[in-house]
Amino acid sequence: MAPATWLVKSEPFKYSWDDLVRDGTTCWDGVRNYEARNNLQAMKRGDRVLYYHSNEGKQVVGIARVTKSAYQDPTTDDERWVVVDVSPVKPLKQNVSLAAIKADPALRELQLVTHSRLSVMPVPVAAYKRILQLGKTSPG
DNA sequence: GCCAACGTTGGC
DNA sequence: GCCAACGTTGGC
Numbered sequence: 028m029a030p031a032t033w034l035v036k037s038e039p040f041k042y043s044w045d046d047l048v049r050d051g052t053t054c055w056d057g058v059r060n061y062e063a064r065n066n067l068q069a070m071k072r073g074d075r076v077l078y079y080h081s082n083e084g085k086q087v088v089g090i091a092r093v094t095k096s097a098y099q100d101p102t103t104d105d106e107r108w109v110v111v112d113v114s115p116v117k118p119l120k121q122n123v124s125l126a127a128i129k130a131d132p133a134l135r136e137l138q139l140v141t142h143s144r145l146s147v148m149p150v151p152v153a154a155y156k157r158i159l160q161l162g163k164t165s166p167g
Numbered sequence: 168g169c170c171a172a173c174g175t176t177g178g179c
Numbered sequence: 180g181c182c183a184a185c186g187t188t189g190g191c
Contacts, residue, residue, distance in 0.1 A: 036188095036189090038188095059174095059175090059187095060175090081188080081190090085189085085190075125190080143172085143189060143190070144172070144173065144174080144188050
């Protein structure tokens with residue numbers, strides 16, 4: 028099966044794309060929401076992840092990949108919560124704003140639009156390709 | 168900075 | 180098991 032595609036949100040002043048590039052890899056911790064957690068658990072090594080800056084920017088800025096599938100969140104003893112490891116693949120040549128996503132009929136159904144508080148969500152492959160197209164970026 | 172949406176918690 | 184209170188997220 029082809030790798031699945033996802034989108035994760037991060038507030039850039041907490042942990043930005045540049046921080047991820049600097050670190051090379053990071054542990055995607057802090058998810059405390061069951062739906063987001065379930066999505067994390069469904070991620071497989073090699074899956075592609077769109078990196079979205081929430082609050083400031085409100086745009087998709089890069090492509091990352093899952094380098095380690097879900098394991099116990101090391102920042103808590105509560106075994107309900109998991110993390111994955113992600114690494115940057117490449118930045119988008121052109122950022123894709125939330126406004127552009129909302130304006131695109133093919134992307135209007137994305138949970139990013141319909142379910143704005145969810146921080147980790149699946150992205151249908153067609154929508155993923157469309158976002159890369161808008162970002163003038165070839166698949167990584 | 169405000170506020171709506173909504174998930175979670177805890178008392179009953 | 181219900182539901183009110185509370186906290187958080189994130190767009191505007």
